[in-house]
Amino acid sequence: MAEGRTTNGHAAQTRLGGLLSERAGQRAATTAPPRLMGAAKGGVSLPSPTLNAVVREMPAGSGMGVADTGAAADLPGVLPVPWTEITALRQQVANDMDAHKRERRRAGDVLEDQDQEELARALVRKRVAAWAQEWSLKNPPLGGEELERVRSEVFNLIFLAGALQRVLNRPDVEDVLIDGDVMLVDAHGRPQERLRSPFSSREQAIEWVNHMAGSSGHGERMLSYTTGRVDFRLPDGSRVAATLLTTNIVIAIRRHGLERATLGDLVQRGAVDPVLATFLSAAVKAGLSLIIAGNMGTGKTTMMRALGREVPAKERLATLESDRELYLDNAGTPAHVLAFEAREGNGERDASGRMTGEITLAELVTISLRYKATRVMVGEVRGEEAVAMLEAMIAGGTGSMCTLHARDPESVVDRLMVPLTRAGLSDQAAYRLVASAVDLIVYIDAIDESDLPGGRMHRFVTHVWETAGLGERGGVALSRIFSPREPHEAEQGLMPEVRAVPTRTPVSERRMARLERAGFDRRWLPGYPNGQWPALDLVKP
Template identity: 45%
Template sequence: MADTHQHPGVNGHQPAMRREDIAGLLTGHLTQQRAPETPPVPAAPPVPPAAVAPALTDPAAVPRLADLPGELPVDWEVIETLQAEVSKQLAARDPQRLMEEADRRALARSLVTTAVADWAAKYAQANVPLSATQEQAIATAVFNAMYRGGRLQSLLDEDGVEDVMVDGLRAHIEYLDRPRRTIDRVADSHEELIAWVNRMARLSGHGERGLTQSTPMVGFRMPDGSRVTASMLTTRPSVVIRKHRLRDTGLEELRVWGTVNPILQYFLRACVQARMNLLVVGDMGAGKTSLLRALGREIPADERLVTLESDRELYLDEPATSGKPGPVTYAFEARQSNGEIRGDKKAGEVTIADMFATALRYNATRVVVGEVRSTEIVPMLQAMSAGGSGSMCTMHVRRPHAIISRLVQLCTEAGMATEAAHHLIAASVDVVVYIAYDWDDVKHGGRKHRYVSHVYEVHDVVGEGGRPTITEIFGPAGPREPRAVFKNMPSFVGELENKSRFSDLEGAPSFQRSWLTDNPLGAWGGPLQRKGPSS
């Protein structure tokens, strides 16, 4: 293994501690000297580097900024050196990659532990020995660099993190229940950040995806399922990571989180079991994918399912942690271009629209599209209207009243006439669920709120102006209660009663329309808990 003693940041010299050295501790640089052993100091709140006294030279005594990425007793280059060495050893032990992934990772952990222990023994010959905790932190960082989010993993592991937005070397972290926080340095250079993006793309299994001058925009998923979008077209290289906090969610979990109430929970389950075609809509970040995933978990196990996604986020082909069996599922994922243009098409690109023809040949009983953004709207609606009952998808819509207009817009962009689009929508979509997203409470000490505010029935006839006729089944109770309450009985309620089964509800073998009118299960259980000025 390469001797890392000669690295400028990990040598045996002990220079006088300067204020900038203290600041270096907060961005992951090597501790240059160590104060005498002292009793443990209670954790202190975050302190700006300029306010830290030079006497604080023990890493344990420096106020920690919530486990910043790279807050280690060594430079990040040491982690990369160890990672490269372990990867080399792993390749020698399993050159053909024949091991099961779980076994390969277990072997990697063992090799990491040994490599770090060997390195730490050499390091201690000329420096203050590292503690067991520090060695473990280095080992974790090495493993994260190989299989997880590398230098950014500690941010992604924080409770409540929803988005990590990197602008050059600076990161902004968005949380569910507290204000945004900014980290001044999460990489040592723009080149390192770009290298991180490309390493994560390779780990995701997308060898064709990379951030280069020829492909200055890239999107992929991380090993933990987080969605990454990166670009070199911004002022500085930028990365946005959307973390899926609720990857294995069902409707029950969404009820606990406040996205649906008990009536909506069982109504939507009945819609899935009765094979209604469902469209989940809302603004960006509203939780559309989480709700679609939960609805997909309600599809009976004896069916055949195809999922089509630009980036894999539904994971309906994986067993649920609840142990509940699911349908036979084929998960298709789009492929990005390698940057070349051949004719009027990007070389190597396979879009969701391209995958539809193949997916339908799998004789699936349902098709689920992660998100409809463009021309794939037409094959999606055609699949719904031509026998794909029970199919589902999500779509970005800013306001509930704009749902039909947004559908028509996408259809006309795909080449359809407006009248034909109206008829196709009416023949395809049965139910539209709108999720609202309120985030203003965060700045007042509250949390973000995601909840179903509207549910519409789309009738299979066109009405005034040639537009599809819709009925509001659930809608807001009033200005101070924006969450959905029952408004009107759907025309398909008989199908819900005949085709749904609720074995987990004692004495209720199928959906009952009286649940909507009598509310025996309760509604939202109290007003929305707001902390903003409108509360």
């Protein structure tokens, strides 16, 4: 029964990209997803293929694992020479490369990425060899390992992330925060590590930020006292935000550990079970429009990335983001993907007060439809793009998706109302727009035990709602299709569960018909009332 609510690839091109999926191969406890029984309770036989057809094998890695990360004190390391020597060598090599590329261009030749890296390694070795001779005249000569460290730092500063590279090379690292002299590292399945900063001074950290921002293609984004914050991407696609608006310089790096995530990967990580994975896969293939909601760090982007790879190959998908995180425009996505990115202004304003050169997410929604995109995915809805997104869903963008920040499941529609009403819609118009445009709302939650011995972060879907028009009090009516089961709700054979399990509420016949055409069997929902979740390995009871 409806519940009325009045409130509601780039990484593949870098050395780091190959490491992002290797953590999956280290998790022996989850190497295979749970399999379906031959028949459901009550004698309901399930047709072939079973739900596990949607679960794909995770690529197994052969690189670093947990045992290879080393002691915390060894991670950033200590440079054998002053940082100024490294930056001077980097500038010399950069000048050498620019001169070499100019000569190649005059000859009508262009260096490919791999050729540029090979050239850089040769130039680094040549420059460091000459520099080492001069250095030894006034300082103790460097050993072989120390010289190799200098060569690596110079190369990393040109192509990768410089002083941070040894930390970012760890495939389990998800977030890094540098605050002055301290660096905090959050890794999957590990307690937070507190290390020293890889930068010896504030000036060195600012220089690194500005060098990497310039190398990212965002040359207009510089960190200074007049521009107190900057956002950019590292070569591996990680998102960086740096600011001088705090007591110390603060640098936050957000990693995309599951950049090529599929629903099968999420099953193995415990974010969904095979029943729910098959339902969501069919929903995408059937062209249902989804909102993926959750709190910060729960895996909304990873979920949408996995669902984007369920879009049929015959379709054209446009991804719209303020900063690229989805990375669906690679060989791992069946559909044709156009990856749009909003553009910041250059600081000047025109007569209307608009930043010169600015392209907003709301404008990208309209722009993407001109390229005959059959679906639109907005990285995160925060402002006026909410209206454009929902109108695009109604106007033919069936199967479109977006993510939305919401602190709890019950506040999703309320949270979506904020940008809609801010754009000038009345409450009634906003509710009608949501009810008409959205088919399903998926909520992701997390239990964080990473601060406990043996604990980790558990991320999983807790709710799936179907919109059911307007409620009696004018809000959006929602039907719970999947939700947790509280202990007081437990009946015989139905166990308490904090993750999403099928409810007794049926999907509307119109949408169920579309799901069945996409390969879903309606008998799977009542046939598996407890879902197929593996045991949740919580540390605390």
